[in-house]
Amino acid sequence: MSDRKNILFIMCDQLRYDYLSCAGHKTLQTPNIDALAARGVRFSNTYVQSPICGPSRMSFYTGRYVSSHGATGNFVPLRVGEHNIGDHLKPLGMRPVLVGKTHMIADQEGMKRLGIDPTSEIGVHHAQAGFEPYERDDGIHPDLVLKPGVKYNEYLKERGYDGHKNPWHWAANATEGAEAPRSGFFNDVANQPARVTDEESETPYMTRRAMQFLAEDDGETPWLLHLSYIKPHWPYIAPAPYHDMYGPSDVQPVHRSEVECEDPNPLAKLYQERISARTFSNDERREATIPAYMGLIKQIDDQLGILFKFMEERGQLDNTMIVFTSDHGDYFGDHWMGDKDFFHNPAVKVPLIIADPDPAFDATRGTVNDRFVEAIDIVPTFIERAGGTVPEHIIDGRSLMPLLRGEDVAWRDYVISEYDYFMQPFSPKTGRVPLECRTYMIANSEWKYIHAPGYSPMLFDLTNDPDEFVDLGRDPKFEDARKTMHYALADWSLQYRQRETVSEERAGQMVGLEDKFGVLIGYWDENDIEPPAQMPDYASGLENG
């Protein structure tokens, strides 16, 4: 069993990079996650490829930028045939298993066009992003589009919450209310407990499901378990005792400046006008909501403590790489914005901790690495961990293994994130058709540059304004910096990311193919032939004549 290399890939949803005690949060204590960081490396400059669930996750699960895989929005299916995490890991003998959320939307039209039965092995492989769905639960189950078969709802009904067809909403994400349950979609109940108990709530339920899988481990097939929590994503509502474990005095100061409201970039202004921005720009409402968010994180930390202990007792900590991250952050009033969907650090940066018991990684244990890491680096890291070679013609990201081994390798100079705002309620106001609703962020150690076609760019001087308060996007003095960043963005964009059918190795062998095939292009006579060109017997002209 010791030769096996497993991976536990833990993802939270909407967890900010700075809401862990190991990342500097002053009042929130996350000792189990901190202990994981102490056993591995915390990557303090990790960015998601899109500050929203679906596209970000598709980048996590494909190792490709959003404009490479094309699933730019939460309800945009991932094109059938896109290489997913299973395409890369299954051939290496690894079993990728899902417990929780992926936000994967299957390309039903594409499967039909290619004759793929959605219920076949290949169909399920595609529809589940390459994971075996041990328990899939995308977490948000609105009443109006509730799908049948949500196991968690069945569980809650068995527990007696059978007064509504959708106890996910009306038991786990609602409070008692004065006369009737009240939906957690209203943040005015964030400081009240959920109707369910801690044990019955989503995070412990999913943790137990993960432990059930781990208990079934046959000790032979290496697995990748993707434990993907929906929390601390809204509805911001926690069960007792987490609902009031923190209070307004524990909330960190809001991160905003009046200068951000003075003639903001018109696109940023649309974000500042969203309902979530209005709610969380109100200090009282912000301070009433964030404690619930902190409680949900605390609950995750407690559950991970239970999970890690469970694994330790079974010896599974000895042969398992553990990765802890999130799909994006949360503004919570920073920069006068709410929710996510834009490119300031609270939304676009995420925590990333990787701990591996293998002695190869001893040199870096307990360290913090501030290199620019992107979500697309996770799949290539897993491929290398599983003993494979990263296919550079398919994967946009880079394996983090050299950094985990402590090697001083050359690394990328910038990070990229993209956002397709076509679904935003404000998009009709922009007068742009959906395909035009594009935004790009490129950040290096000096500048963060945001390009949105049809709008002036935004620019932040990270040296003198690390808080990202002062938008220099229209300041004539910074034309050179904008040009530098725009050229870097163009360099990034002008790369072949769809040339997936020929590997770099194969391509390297195809040089001068015409000579090798005996196809002479523009040769006048035999004097133009130079070895090693191979040709039939051109002197006789009749190879077999």
Added chain:
Amino acid sequence: MSDRKNILFIMCDQLRYDYLSCAGHKTLQTPNIDALAARGVRFSNTYVQSPICGPSRMSFYTGRYVSSHGATGNFVPLRVGEHNIGDHLKPLGMRPVLVGKTHMIADQEGMKRLGIDPTSEIGVHHAQAGFEPYERDDGIHPDLVLKPGVKYNEYLKERGYDGHKNPWHWAANATEGAEAPRSGFFNDVANQPARVTDEESETPYMTRRAMQFLAEDDGETPWLLHLSYIKPHWPYIAPAPYHDMYGPSDVQPVHRSEVECEDPNPLAKLYQERISARTFSNDERREATIPAYMGLIKQIDDQLGILFKFMEERGQLDNTMIVFTSDHGDYFGDHWMGDKDFFHNPAVKVPLIIADPDPAFDATRGTVNDRFVEAIDIVPTFIERAGGTVPEHIIDGRSLMPLLRGEDVAWRDYVISEYDYFMQPFSPKTGRVPLECRTYMIANSEWKYIHAPGYSPMLFDLTNDPDEFVDLGRDPKFEDARKTMHYALADWSLQYRQRETVSEERAGQMVGLEDKFGVLIGYWDENDIEPPAQMPDYASGLENG
């Protein structure tokens, strides 16, 4: 039968834009093609998406840029699932049929991964770019990699050319020679006749095959017949009487300047050093070869005369749109270069004539249109001709139908072409790995700008230097022009071209989806709810309780 709308899509291979009498050639007469232009529109500014067969054709057959479809090189398979011409036209009731060349390379690995049997209907559909292969013949059949089953070889053997397993090479593309047949790959025989007769040579053979298909026309199912000639592509060898129909005195002056050899861009210099460049920069060799090329074009024109007469007699000219074009051009010593693969006009511009008998197009008959047209416009034109709506989320090109109807529509300002030089024999000298061997051309009415990562750019002032002789790519005075063109190139690149799974119409309906689903993001209480948000009965909290 009159309601049916057929399409005859004629493609030549390596035919320069200026080697037709209607396009201004002074000594080459192409009366049948000229007559076609007189019945329709000649588009005098038509560019291919890549100046080489495979990638250019994949753009012709998908309506997508090369970096969109990913088949960047001649032997790079088109990814399975890429929407091809058949995906677009078959659902509209049209039967796309191939006679001749496509250069389509099937994605065998992708088909295997998706469980698609290559011999199944879907497998064949993919492998043939959506065409029904009435007769597929990619034209170049080198001895060393000769595949069995080339029908044209069987035909030649039946005609008595059975002295070699590959009569395509040693009969149709060879001369008698003094003692033995001599390969047409050597240009020193370009002024000698092929061993086969006119009737037996490739262009008449394929024309007869097209007529056989037309003779089988059931008069009901509308068809698109892709008659795709391999000629006038090298080997530059024509059968009698075409081999000496033209002589050195008919060859147009070479189009080059000494200034192009003075400190050229290092990448351009690599092209100037190719064998084909050396051959065709030699005036004597150039003038000995081009007459064969002209003869091959003349032969195509004669064959099209026969074909059009055949169709006229059957009434098929009355309901058939005819398109005539080429996949790229040929340098023939212009700019000190040979063959194609770079971005000067002789390589990247092609002829394009579209003639449609429908009265809707009467206004433009016999006109020349100088708008910027790209190869990717062909498929959307066909879609609209077949009564469909162009799916803008999949197709990068634009339908030419408004231009054919004579409408004064807004149009594109620039054209793009790309080239992946990874297979070039010089690529190892560049020290770049295959994925880095990228070049991009963007041209508007003022400038042509060539960007190759790792090299200085190239820039031509088309107003003052329409001949493209003076490279301003390193001239400090033209920094502004280079920046303008680089930004335009970035704008082009920074577009979503893989978001294929959600149509623009569907995307337009998804705005504000969260409200419609009863998902409230950041709402404090009921006061934040504005119509038309639909929600369950939040007051009672128990929809069915």
